[in-house]
Amino acid sequence: MEIIQIVGLGLLATILILVIKEQKPIFAFLLAAFTGLFIFLYLIGRIEAVISMLVELADRTGIPTVYLKTILKMIGIAYIAEFGAQIVRDAGQESVASKIEFAGKVLILVMAVPIIGVIVETVVNLLPGGS
Template sequence: MDILTVCAFSLVSLCVVVLVRQLRQELVPLTVAAIGILMLGYLLVSLSPVLAFITDTAKQSGLGGYFSVLVKALAIALACQVCAEICRDCGENSLASKVELAGKIGIIILSLPILQQLLLMAKEMLQ
């Protein structure tokens, strides 16, 4: 990922949003959402080497199952955060809160099997 590319894209996007705001105010939320999605796509592509490295390291350590849950939880958190910020940019704070709540519930549901294993291990240790 080239941070200068991200900064340049952000500045050009800012100019576009300011221009759209002056010409057609009603298109600003759509413009901001589209720019956010484009930037997110670029950032996700840039993350693939990092995820590959972390996945290989997790496989070598023998913690692949736990690691996959961790990566999925991180993906849920990031996706919900980006979506909530786009909702806030469009003036929909209530919807943003619901997206964040859905993400938290999703992470809890995702982590239930690990919690179950942890409780079984604790039960075995106490016996």
């Protein structure tokens, strides 16, 4: 199973990081960052499969792809912001990590505004006396 390989890699990296951290803290940080990046790149194929399935589902149901693309971008922003914040936290910079997470939330909100507008417009049209 893939999760066993990922957890094994994580445990091995953790042990190496703990050993190296005392002598060379910068190398320990780099090892942690590269381990996270490797795991992310390992999962890209799975992410692509999910995205293609969602696009196919949207095509079959008639949902405009612009909405699906926007939602996928929002999810991507959330994952990237979390990943970046965790790397920065590993370096001991909690305040910078919080700013990365905040920026991700603001960008998601900005991207959500058009979708929220469509939802509000649809609800208003469904109400009796709506335009």
